[in-house]
Amino acid sequence: MSALPRALAAQLAALLDEGFLEDPAERLAYAYDNSRRQALPDAVALPRTRAQVLELVRACRRHRVPVIARGRGTNTTGATVPVAGGVVVSFERMARILDIRPGDRCAVVEPGLLNGALQDALTPHGLFWPPDPTSAGFSTVGGNLACNAGGPRAVKYGASRDNVLALTAVTGAGELVTCGSATTKGATGYDLQRLLVGSEGTLALIVEATLRLVPRPTARRALRAVYRDVASAAHAVARLMAQPVTPSMLEFMDHHAVRLAREVGGADLPADAGALLMIEADGEAHALDAAADALARAAAGDGLLALDAAPDEAARERLWAARKALSPALRTLAPGKINEDVVVPVSRIPSLVDGVQAIARETGLPIVCFGHAGNGNLHVNILYEPADGAQCAQAETALARVFALTVSLGGTLSGEHGIGLAKRDFMPQAIDAATLALMRQVKQVFDPDGILNPGKLLP
């Protein structure tokens, strides 16, 4: 039996029938996320309708019981871990595609729909939804929206916030609100839908989303550019982003990442490679030669050691092997990994990578940088031995210094993972006191009793 007030438990059981879980073994499956943090919820709700969500939030509000929205728990920040107990609302039974409207370039979906299932359903229409987090096969649209998920193709197509037209949501006050309209332009009052995107379930629970879709390119072309050093690669990134053909992916690997991919992953890369860019163009087949030429011209410059083009999909897979070999290879350095996704203006990538390497030297820990260079969004991987208390402390020190460095370069804490628990206490470094106070007041408007995902995002 859970710690919920019995009147509330009885009301929710009657409301949700077998979609209300109180058994500790069942609750355990909803206690953690990909942050490896864990806290047992008092109950789990599996609503099937927005009316159930509305009644649930109102009931929980009356009892001042926390409500934590959950997709599939793939987020890395602890944002779905119920640290204050309460009811986890999992949207796995609200996972329908309600409408696909190719002529309007939009789809209407429930929040529990998997990103990958949506993409599959859109393929016959020649459309896709731009957000492509690595987790796309097993993360939900609602979860993607909650943390403003991106992915490699955000450099051309934007992240979740750039690809939502309208949201229906239940606020912490227990009100059903409809924000935005199914139109690609709008100047009718305050833009509340983009405010909800990235708010990590602290303002409202999304119960329906109208998503902006984009025509699916019919072909793509990959290039792999190897550079002498990080600075040469970073200058190439700036050149690539300043010319008219925006790449559909522009991924970066620093010298540690390149070495790991070569030595551990077996990727075919020159021994003197100090940095690597994976560059892709997409579009219609007949226009791709010109696009790939434009990208190759921009990639060329001082410090370029090798430029390989993939003429077909098989060759593309071989070029991407270096990137795919990387994550498993990281584990050979140390079993513990802190992976943050800081973001800086593109021109500051060299300063970020240099500064991170200085932090690595001073803390004695390996730190490997790779990620979405076209957005300045680098994944900084701090590797350490979790059984070694001194290394754990050094890793925390390194993390704090990485955040301070990022902010000093005009960047911010997260590009696509969000804040959750992991970065909450660093928020005052990134956001000034007056703006943070304003965010707290906005939270208070949407969630007057503070029942939605307490302890997350705001320090």
Add this chain to the structure above:
Amino acid sequence: MSALPRALAAQLAALLDEGFLEDPAERLAYAYDNSRRQALPDAVALPRTRAQVLELVRACRRHRVPVIARGRGTNTTGATVPVAGGVVVSFERMARILDIRPGDRCAVVEPGLLNGALQDALTPHGLFWPPDPTSAGFSTVGGNLACNAGGPRAVKYGASRDNVLALTAVTGAGELVTCGSATTKGATGYDLQRLLVGSEGTLALIVEATLRLVPRPTARRALRAVYRDVASAAHAVARLMAQPVTPSMLEFMDHHAVRLAREVGGADLPADAGALLMIEADGEAHALDAAADALARAAAGDGLLALDAAPDEAARERLWAARKALSPALRTLAPGKINEDVVVPVSRIPSLVDGVQAIARETGLPIVCFGHAGNGNLHVNILYEPADGAQCAQAETALARVFALTVSLGGTLSGEHGIGLAKRDFMPQAIDAATLALMRQVKQVFDPDGILNPGKLLP
């Protein structure tokens, strides 16, 4: 002498020196906007620094005196008309470009900068800022942001809200806040900068904007497609928007507009033309043949009467002549014009145009539709005789019915002009009571005493 409390007037005069205007003749120049509404402000402030704006707002708040931000008054909704008196803050002396950073694809500017002056400064860098309202030559970046201005190329590049990275602003509470960062991705707390865009000066005064820039295409190609009727043209719009080459402009004219352009404007158009699309592609010169071919294929279909391509800029100008002839030609129908910019899902354009023509028949007034078809954002022009009281009343009836029709089609009141005074009282038709109440609470957080642009946007 103005009606301001003398202590406040003295404080503002000391703060702003010759940038504080109380002479009625000088105030008159700040009393109106392009809505043709008018109301004399009690004073006009011309600040040069954000510190002055901050002190001004704090002083006005202490005296509960309204503060109305103003660019150049080109907006059509009355949003800058000081209907409750108070101090108009014109940003004409805060018009500097603070930084252009081509490698980061961003520019940092003050709000009073003219859109056109920004574009001129960006041209040597091969970059542009996407919003391109017709007023671009004489409207400000701050004003564009305040009403989420768009323009023809929004169909490919988005409107103002899609092209802002960070804003520094003074809230109605007299706090300086910094929202967002100069990065193209961000998942660090609540997105307050996009909330400020389109808020029409009711939440905060923008004192600095970091704008997202886009590489300037090196070439463009225009097509003019003439259709038998509106339905054929609307189906072509849906086909054009569903294929991978997104047009850089996709403008629509209904049968009235086509007839006016031909008969009054002298445009070379077939007599049986029932609708017209102006279609453009942009990009690199070597890729444009393929792009124009793709657009021509999508434009072709049932009801297409003629498809003309412009091989060069001179031919493009000739094709655009039909569109440019239109606005002056409208005045030949009647001297009075209500021009609203409703937006519907693209697939509902035929229903909108049909419904509008039914309203025209029933009210006995000519109504002409044209505008940004790729976004479903049509300018609905209701023409009437202002000296005729019955026609004025019919025009108001027609307007209310156009809004009701738009909302019934899943659309909303404004795509790019905003709400201001003109559409404020229609807000409850477009936005449900709970959501409108939430907007009011958000307003309360940013502007607790309701001093910022009172009477606008919210009913």
